[in-house]
Amino acid sequence: MILVTGATGRHGGTGAHVVRRLQEEGRDVRVLARTRSERTEALEELGVEVVIGDLRDRRSIAPALEGVDQAYFTYPIDAGVIPAAANFAAAARGSGTRVVVMSMGPAHPAHPSDRGRDQWLAEEVLQWAGLDVLVLRIAAAFHENVPALHGRSVAREGVLRNCFGDGGVSWINGRDAAELAVAALLHPERFAGPICYPRGAEELSHHEIAAILADHLGKPVRFEPVEPEQWRRELVALSTVEDVVNPDMAAHITEVAARVARHGSTTAADAQALRALIGREPMTFREYVRLI
Numbered sequence: 492m493i494l495v496t497g498a499t500g501r502h503g504g505t506g507a508h509v510v511r512r513l514q515e516e517g518r519d520v521r522v523l524a525r526t527r528s529e530r531t532e533a534l535e536e537l538g539v540e541v542v543i544g545d546l547r548d549r550r551s552i553a554p555a556l557e558g559v560d561q562a563y564f565t566y567p568i569d570a571g572v573i574p575a576a577a578n579f580a581a582a583a584r585g586s587g588t589r590v591v592v593m594s595m596g597p598a599h600p601a602h603p604s605d606r607g608r609d610q611w612l613a614e615e616v617l618q619w620a621g622l623d624v625l626v627l628r629i630a631a632a633f634h635e636n637v638p639a640l641h642g643r644s645v646a647r648e649g650v651l652r653n654c655f656g657d658g659g660v661s662w663i664n665g666r667d668a669a670e671l672a673v674a675a676l677l678h679p680e681r682f683a684g685p686i687c688y689p690r691g692a693e694e695l696s697h698h699e700i701a702a703i704l705a706d707h708l709g710k711p712v713r714f715e716p717v718e719p720e721q722w723r724r725e726l727v728a729l730s731t732v733e734d735v736v737n738p739d740m741a742a743h744i745t746e747v748a749a750r751v752a753r754h755g756s757t758t759a760a761d762a763q764a765l766r767a768l769i770g771r772e773p774m775t776f777r778e779y780v781r782l783i
């Protein structure tokens with residue numbers, strides 16, 4: 492039995508894709524979800540077992556882990572990942588459960604982003620608990636950030652504004668990040684763990700992202716570089732109307748973007764390496780925009 496957390500996600504939505512793919516591979520899947528919803532009903536219709544629980548409450552995690560030999564652990568870019576990981580570790584400790592963790596390049600003890608440092612510490616906690624952990628620190632931005640962070644301004648003003656600067660950014664689709672997790676669960680021999688840094692599928696600047704959107708939408712779309720504090724404020728305002736955006740994410744993404752603007756993208760995309768890990772052709776941004 493494989494336990495999947497985060498299967499009701501609406502940002503990268505990696506958990507739901509992991510569930511679907513594991514089912515296709517004939518695996519028994521259980522989901523840990525905070526509440527019942529249309530999303531959990533849809534999962535139950537697929538034959539997935541749903542256990543209601545919260546990573547902030549250790550007592551609710553233990554029943555979800557009964558009979559589980561592997562787990563997929565993901566947490567949104569938001570405050571609270573350290574207690575979530577500590578609760579999960581306390582519940583899973585001694586059970587022999589192998590854990591695949593969805594993470595990000597900025598998970599580092601010295602990263603300027605609070606969320607980057609928290610993610611690193613959360614992963615330390617999982618390892619201190621003696622769990623068999625494989626951490627996927629995806630070294631690329633999700634395509635899904637574009638509609639989440641820029642969808643409104645593109646629709647209303649034909650503009651995407653941020654502080655990434657003019658240079659290239661490495662990109663990956665949430666589906667392919669999920670495919671990495673599926674591969675890590677089913678084909679661990681493909682990964683040199685316990686910490687790995689899978690690369691993105693392609694590099695595109697935000698000018699190129701704007702041009703692809705303009706092509707697709709058939710209207711002008713331009714990229715406007717702005718200062719980090721201006722973008723952070725814009726994202727905090729967006730968080731009041733867009734439920735996948737939150738103020739912690741706003742602070743995190745502006746720190747990450749400002750670093751990319753100053754020093755360039757730290758890890759280059761490598762479609763061939765990604766293809767070898769996931770065993771399929773990675774999605775390009777152009778392909779993604781045709782689907783949304």
Ligand SMILES: NC(=O)c1ccc[n+]([C@@H]2O[C@H](COP(=O)([O-])OP(=O)(O)OC[C@H]3O[C@@H](n4cnc5c(N)ncnc54)[C@H](OP(=O)(O)O)[C@@H]3O)[C@@H](O)[C@H]2O)c1
Nearest residue numbers: 497499500501502503504505545546567594595629632633
């Ligand atoms: N965005 C990027 O560019 C990027 C790049 C590289 C790596 N990543 C990594 O991707 C990860 C996020 O994955 P994702 O995009 O698939 O996530 P997501 O779509 O934001 O989904 C997050 C899930 O976590 C669940 N959740 C939140 N708090 C919980 C709690 N206390 N207990 C149980 N479940 C809880 C949510 O449930 P509800 O439905 O109840 O809210 C939701 O199902 C992050 O670790 C990030 O580092 C992201």
